[in-house]
Amino acid sequence: MTYLAIDFGGGSGRVVAGTITTEGGKKQLTMQLVHRFQNRQVRLGEHVYWDFPALFEDMKTGLRKAAQLGLKVSGIAVDTWGVDFGLIDRNGDLIGNPVCYRDARTQGMADEFFADTDRTAHYSVNGTQVMEINTLFQLLSLKKANSPQLQIADKLLFTPDLFSYFLTGEANTEYTIASTSEMLNATTRDWDWELIDRLQLPRHLFCPIVMPGTVRGKLRKDIAEETGLGEVDVIAVGSHDTASAVAAVPAKDDESPVAFISSGTWSLLGVELDKPILTEEARRAEFTNEGGIGGKITFLQNITGLWFLQRLMAEWKEEGDEQQYDTLLAAAAEAKIKTVIPVDAKEFQNPKSMQAAIRDYCAEHALEVPQSKGATTRVVLQSLAAKYAEATAHLNAMLPTPIQKLHIIGGGSQNKLLNRLTEEALGVPVEAGPVEATAIGNILCQALAKGEVKSVAEMRKIEI
């Protein structure tokens, strides 16, 4: 059967077709990129938004192209980054464009929240790494601003839920994306109603939770006709991109636990577990218990990742000195600078200039300031590797046995220098790939929903 994965990342989106065939009793997945488009943050007035209507249109172009290619599509599923959401009014209409998690509206919200919330007790329910980008703090900022939008909102839909809602007309929330909100009970895998009531957020905002590997609804007739796709199921997969990516880790049966870095704009470093770890140690180590597919918990740390390089390369391009990835990495490999910066410092979250932010940070902290593009890249990559090593040390202390091997998946796994520095810093073998982990995980989870694949273990054995 053929499935369409619609994978939205912070910088671009893609529609990928995946077909599973069986030859000699062995299943194989063939992937085909159908459509790729840009995604960008738009500053408008006081806020930074995602351009949801344009993204929806881009997605439909992808669906149309798939129909034109003559693909017989059995399922469609959307995955996106975490934490962001749109609000729907009681007529079912979108209230405003979704705001991007990098918007400044959440600044100071975590301190306010924890002024009268016990951190340990809170973590023991949600098990979420506290980050001000999280949905919880976005909602608190709306409350604090007395947002008229919040007052008229009927439903909250996370980004993949929002796309799926406008594809099907069904409003529901997929479990893995809800787990990024800091508002889900990690043990019951349902909403943390106690928290929701305490914050006086209306219960009706929070939709029924559907599990990955189930059908969300049917493609609306008008879209089916407009795109030429006909009747198709819209499927709930690991609609959080990280969950889909982790599902595609090519782990062998004897790897326990499966350890990974999902490497892209963010680096998500962790392991797959059967149950959440909700201890004080996990909280202090800043690990998060996110929902995975097949009943798993992805226990991981959210680390600022190749966002640094994305920003630097964009800035250099604007300055008229566009860099090729390979030459830049070659220069970085040669650079001798030893500087390491804390990659998660606030200064690097959304600076006007990343180059200036790095230089200023080094100057203010008596660190050698990188002078060339190669040296700047070297500083970023070795700082990421150092952070990975620190996170892994914390992680190992919480596991019965330390991790033996690390899979680096996603677009960032193509960065050979970072892979090498990571291997050196962690002292365990690194296996790189697949690059398209998210789309693969998305497609295979659709196959799971359709019964074409029977388990996550089987998914991991499929040849690509």
Ligand code: LFR
């Ligand atoms: C990765 C990711 C991370 C999430 C971040 C922001 O793409 O989904 O898991 O924390 O984006 O939503």
